Amino acid sequence: MAIKTPVDARLAIEGGAPVRSADDPLPEIFPRDVPQESFDNIHEVLEKGLSSGYLPRFEQEFAEVNGAKYCVSLANCTATLHTIVAAMDIGPGKEVIVNPITDLGSVAGIMAQGAIPVFPDVDIRTGNVTAETIEKVISPRTAAIICVHWYGLLCPLDDIVALAQKHNILLIEDVCQAPLAKYKGRNAGTLGDVGAFSFDAEKHLSGGHGGALLTDNKDIADRVYLFGVMRGGVPVERYGRKHVRFGLNMRFGELEAAFVLGMLHILEEQNQRRRETTAALSQRIEEDIPGLIPPYIPEGGDHIYWYYHLRVDPDAFTCGLWELSDALMAEGLKAEPGPWQLVPDSHTFLHTKTTVAGESHWPWDHPMNEFAKDIEYSADMVPIAKEHVDTTIRWNWTDKYTDQDVEDMATILAKVTDRYRA
Numbered sequence: 001m002a003i004k005t006p007v008d009a010r011l012a013i014e015g016g017a018p019v020r021s022a023d024d025p026l027p028e029i030f031p032r033d034v035p036q037e038s039f040d041n042i043h044e045v046l047e048k049g050l051s052s053g054y055l056p057r058f059e060q061e062f063a064e065v066n067g068a069k070y071c072v073s074l075a076n077c078t079a080t081l082h083t084i085v086a087a088m089d090i091g092p093g094k095e096v097i098v099n100p101i102t103d104l105g106s107v108a109g110i111m112a113q114g115a116i117p118v119f120p121d122v123d124i125r126t127g128n129v130t131a132e133t134i135e136k137v138i139s140p141r142t143a144a145i146i147c148v149h150w151y152g153l154l155c156p157l158d159d160i161v162a163l164a165q166k167h168n169i170l171l172i173e174d175v176c177q178a179p180l181a182k183y184k185g186r187n188a189g190t191l192g193d194v195g196a197f198s199f200d201a202e203k204h205l206s207g208g209h210g211g212a213l214l215t216d217n218k219d220i221a222d223r224v225y226l227f228g229v230m231r232g233g234v235p236v237e238r239y240g241r242k243h244v245r246f247g248l249n250m251r252f253g254e255l256e257a258a259f260v261l262g263m264l265h266i267l268e269e270q271n272q273r274r275r276e277t278t279a280a281l282s283q284r285i286e287e288d289i290p291g292l293i294p295p296y297i298p299e300g301g302d303h304i305y306w307y308y309h310l311r312v313d314p315d316a317f318t319c320g321l322w323e324l325s326d327a328l329m330a331e332g333l334k335a336e337p338g339p340w341q342l343v344p345d346s347h348t349f350l351h352t353k354t355t356v357a358g359e360s361h362w363p364w365d366h367p368m369n370e371f372a373k374d375i376e377y378s379a380d381m382v383p384i385a386k387e388h389v390d391t392t393i394r395w396n397w398t399d400k401y402t403d404q405d406v407e408d409m410a411t412i413l414a415k416v417t418d419r420y421r422a
């Protein structure tokens with residue numbers, strides 16, 4: 001089907017009529033569709049005075065739905081990843097490899113616990129790490145890999161799992177943006193040793209906030225529970241409890257668990273809807289809009305589109321990425337570059353190696369981290385990731401988009417790119 005001609009060929013940014021005006025905007029993620037089940041569950045929690053048993057119920061069902069043995073729910077994904085690093089005794093003298101394009105939450109716990117974050121480069125097509133890019137930065141000090149499925153697009157896991165096993169390195173999947181996505185039939189978060197999830201308000205599986213991990217490894221589940229739920233405490237008869245290790249309160253709440261459980265039951269349908277609507281847009285772009293490259297999904301993988309991203313061929317247009325974005329915004333499509341998501345560039349405290357712990361240079365000044373004191377964090381350490389963010393626009397994708405909305409997005413993209421075509 002051909003892309004429809006806009007009513008007004010003049011760009012909205014140049015005074016023309018927008019394809020989607022402020023009176024008829026594209027749907028936003030908020031307000032969310034909240035199933036009746038979430039309302040009923042919350043009601044039950046309140047009626048039972050916050051002792052309804054929804055936390056264990058959620059954990060059991062989340063593990064079952066994903067095909068994992070154990071689930072430990074925690075306060076959010078930042079806390080979950082921090083807890084995993086801490087519970088697995090990863091600290092000074094160790095390195096943790098983590099995607100350069102991600103959220104601080106993927107990285108914070110590494111430094112808090114005294115280990116050194118190491119950023120491999122990415123596949124230009126996906127913005128995600130691969131076994132090849134990870135292998136280049138593995139060292140004898142590498143204790144773990146945090147493999148982030150950025151955009152909701154799964155990393156090529158077969159090779160990454162094999163690499164982690166070959167080097168006997170803990171593989172942690174950051175599944176915040178890809179809950180229930182499938183890799184060769186298995187759920188994301190169950191292919192590595194442990195998978196970490198976020199239920200923050202913006203995520204597809206939302207609880208307002210929250211997090212959880214999945215694992216088949218009882219030792220990992222027990223350690224995480226001890227650190228993040230029990231705060232290092234174990235019960236002792238005729239005494240109370242003793243704190244046998246340091247821990248933090250990273251607990252999840254009954255109300256959020258009750259809410260997320262209802263949301264979990266509508267997630268697969270929403271994921272499927274997002275796969276279908278994005279496929280329709282990608283097809284339009286491939287057929288009719290030269291210069292824009294739709295998301296590439298590695299073989300055997302999946303994408304559930306927390307963001308839909310388009311790579312932009314800089315030679316195809318007379319304008320830069322931000323000008324393109326301004327014009328798309330004016331037409332009603334909130335597509336933007338995301339350079340701030342390149343952590344070694346945007347997280348400037350990494351440049352000065354300050355503020356993680358008081359006035360020290362923790363963790364870089366710890367004697368066991370002598371090897372890391374001269375690391376210079378910057379975009380230069382990950383040139384392909386830098387190129388990726390400099391040539392990519394993206395926007396959050398909601399299952400609420402109708403077929404008409406997708407048609408209008410194609411019209412907007414065609415209208416704007418035609419105007420700026422080189």
Ligand SMILES: Cc1ncc(COP(=O)(O)O)c(C=O)c1O
Pocket residue numbers: 076077078079102103104105106148150174176177197198199200210211
């Ligand atoms: C990939 C990724 N990892 C970690 C986090 C942190 O999650 P939370 O907000 O639940 O701590 C986020 C949140 O945006 C994320 O997108």
